[in-house]
Amino acid sequence: NAGVTQTPKFQVLKTGQSMTLQCAQDMNHEYMSWYRQDPGMGLRLIHYSVGAGITDQGEVPNGYNVSRSTTEDFPLRLLSAAPSQTSVYFCASSRMDRTNTGELFFGEGSRLTVL
Amino acid sequence: DAKTTQPPSMDCAEGRAANLPCNHSTISGNEYVYWYRQIHSQGPQYIIHGLKNNETNEMASLIITEDRKSSTLILPHATLRDTAVYYCIVRSGFKAAGNKLTFGGGTRVLVKP
Numbered sequence: 001n002a003g004v005t006q007t008p009k010f011q012v013l014k015t016g017q018s019m020t021l022q023c024a025q026d027m028n029h030e031y032m033s034w035y036r037q038d039p040g041m042g043l044r045l046i047h048y049s050v051g052a053g054i055t056d057q058g059e060v061p062n063g064y065n066v067s068r069s070t071t072e073d074f075p076l077r078l079l080s081a082a083p084s085q086t087s088v089y090f091c092a093s094s095r096m097d098r099t100n101t102g103e104l105f106f107g108e109g110s111r112l113t114v115l
Numbered sequence: 116d117a118k119t120t121q122p123p124s125m126d127c128a129e130g131r132a133a134n135l136p137c138n139h140s141t142i143s144g145n146e147y148v149y150w151y152r153q154i155h156s157q158g159p160q161y162i163i164h165g166l167k168n169n170e171t172n173e174m175a176s177l178i179i180t181e182d183r184k185s186s187t188l189i190l191p192h193a194t195l196r197d198t199a200v201y202y203c204i205v206r207s208g209f210k211a212a213g214n215k216l217t218f219g220g221g222t223r224v225l226v227k228p
Contacts, residue, residue, distance in 0.1 A: 004158075031214055042202065042218035043159065058215065090158050094214045102149060102206060102214050106158025 002026050006091050006107035013081040013114045021076040021110050023091030029105070030096035032074035036060065036087040037109075043090060049074055050096060081114045088112070119203045124223040133190040135222055137203030140184040146207050148179060149216065150188045152199040159202065159218070162188065193226045200224070 007022045025032065033048035035058075045058030049068040063085060065077040074093075078085060088111050092104040120138040127133040139148065150162040163170055163177045165186070170177045176189040190197055202221040206214070 033215070035218075042220050045215055045217070048215060059217075088156065092158070096214075101164060102147065102216075103161040103164075104151075104159070104214055104216060106160070108158055109156065111156075 004091055004093055004105050004107035006089075006110050008110060009108065010111050011113070013078075013112065015081060015083060015114060017081050019078050019081065021078075021089055021091075021112070023074045023076065023107060024072050025074075025091075025093040025105070026072065027093065027095075027105065028071060029093035030071065032068065032091065032093045033058070033104075034064070034066065034074070034076045035090045035092065036085075037090065038087050046076065046089075078112075081112075083114045086112060086114045119205055119219055121201075121203050121219065121222045123220060124225070126225045126227055127190075127193050129195060129226055129228050130192055133193040133197065133224060133226070135188040135190075135201050135203075135224065136185065137188070138185045139203070139205045142183050142205050143207075146205045148177065148183075148186050149204040149206055150175070150177065151202045151204065151216075151218075152197075153202070153221070154196075154199040162201075193224075195226050195228065198224060198226045 004025045030051045034046040035043040037043045044060050047066040049055045055066050088109045090109050091107040094104045149164040151159040153159045165177045179186045200221040200223050
């Protein structure tokens, strides 16, 4: 199993450009989410999804869009990149049924720099 | 979900037990205590979780006080590879809204030779 796969691992953007961070998981997890982590800080939740076709906002959703057309994929779109979006982005997934332990499985991260 | 308080940093000697404290004085009856760690810039890794009983797995032990207002994560024989930021998180049980974990600042643990 590959687990949670994020691409790209590194990206440099200019202010105003748009891009999509990809996240895919092969564990058939219903729950998927995106976090961002700024230097020296903890992770903050951007958006999450409890299943295909269902998404909701987290703590810091502004400037980001998500969609969930399949169970496996949960892309994060930056509509018009700003320097404040320079960060490391983590995708995470987990089971949703009542037997789940609440354990989140994280990808390796995507490091984004906006100039 | 209840807020947690952790010391910002601590050192421990290689081969010795590392005891990481966490205060969660506002925890409610159905909230679990979770521990994750983040090594360097990797994605966080689940360590252990518990409700009110002490728990042990191959990575660590979790000791929760009887009043559940604080807990301690124990790494029994710390190695250099245990150097990481450790996050203590409190979360309600099964949620239809999913596993939204709130990460605080964590404790930066440095294991020294």
